[in-house]
Amino acid sequence: MNKTVLSLAVLAFTSTAAIAETTVQSCNRTVTFDAAPKRAVSHDVNLTEMMLVLGLADRMVGYSGVSGWTKLDEEMRAGVKELPELAKKYPTKEVLIGADADFLFAGWNYGMKVGGEVTPDTLEPFGIKVYELTESCIHIGEKPKVSMDDMYNDLLNLGKIFEVEERAQELVNGYKSELEAITKTLKQGATPPRVFVYDSGESTPFTAGRYAIPTAMIEAAGGVNILEDLEKSWTTIGWEAVVERNPEIIVIVNYGDVTAEQKREFMMSNPAFANLDAVKNDRFIVLEYIEATPGPRNIKAIKKLASAFGNN
Incomplete structure (x- = not known):
């Protein structure tokens, strides 16, 4: 092989390798x-469902973080029936x-927890790459106020990572x-x-602020x-903050x-x-966890909210 042919071959190989790389x-x-x-492994029921709607079950070796907090409904059970739950709550590095x-x-x-055992840095030496849920990025830095674009962004990025961009774009559209x-x-x-999100807790409530997806859904x-x-x-x-702001709907x-009824x-x-308006008028709406966290069921949940708000 002469030098010209060799150079062209090297250039072609380099170009092909560059094209094969995906950056998100x-x-x-x-x-x-x-x-x-x-x-691949996904954590939590909503992130797992993002993988499933993209048709990625055959690229997965399992999921984690579901049965420790919630139950799979019929749709999810069918989607993950061939996959093991690797950890009921948080997965360990091992x-x-x-x-x-x-x-x-x-x-x-x-x-993942900031400073915890499982992070992008701790997994990198073992060849495990991590993609982080966009909604959660506020825990390690600044980000814009939550919007439905956060959920769309995750689907589109997963589409790039797994080379199913067309499927991801169709879903988002x-x-x-x-x-x-x-x-x-x-x-x-x-x-x-005026809406209050009641996740859990009696002595102090766990709720959704500016950067949690229910804020975008409610709006x-x-x-x-x-x-x-x-x-x-x-x-x-x-x-005190809840009482002071007097929600009309919870x-x-x-x-x-x-349970939600409890x-x-x-x-x-x-x-x-x-004296809360929501309590006086018994105006409560129930969203399942998988509906109230970023994922494919957000849009139907927004329709449910709009109907309950009486704004349509």
Whole structure:
């Protein structure tokens, strides 16, 4: 082979290798993939469903973080029937290494904790690349206020990572069309109802602030989160703030050992909440955990909220 042919061959190989690489933004990191992952793990039920709607079950070796808090519904059970749950709650580094994973889709407080055992840095030496849930990025730096674009961004990035970009784009386009149709039904000029998200807790409530996806969902449905100015994602606050801001509607997130009805009964029977408009008028809406966290069911949940708000 002469030098000219050799140079052309090297150039062609280099160009092909460059084209094969995929780079995505994951929170404050740039992550590059030489090839699509083949042994992926997802954490939490909503992130797992993102993988499933993209048709990636055959690229997965398992999931984690579901049965410790919630139950799989029929749709999810069918989607993961061939996959093992590697950990009921948070996966350990040993569990991921033992599964021979090459990819983890998780988030901060969705399977990973700042300074914890499982992070992008701790997994990198073992060849496990991590993509972080966009909503969760606020835990390690600044980000814009939450929007439905956060969820779309994750689907599109997963599409790039796993080389199913067309499928991801089709899904996102469909969700945007559905949301646009819902928006068109909203009453123009109506005063947005004041909404409180009650996730859990009795002595102090765990709720959604400015950077948690329910804030975007409530706004898309024509309401306003009474804590949308709280510079937090999912967080604990005092009941005083809830009483002071007097929600007209309470959205209960249903998961864990305490049922949605028990959470409603707690608020209905507590004298401290007797003067809340939502309590006086018994206006509660239940969202399943998988609906109230970033994922494919957000859009139908927004439709449910809009109908309950009476804004359409």
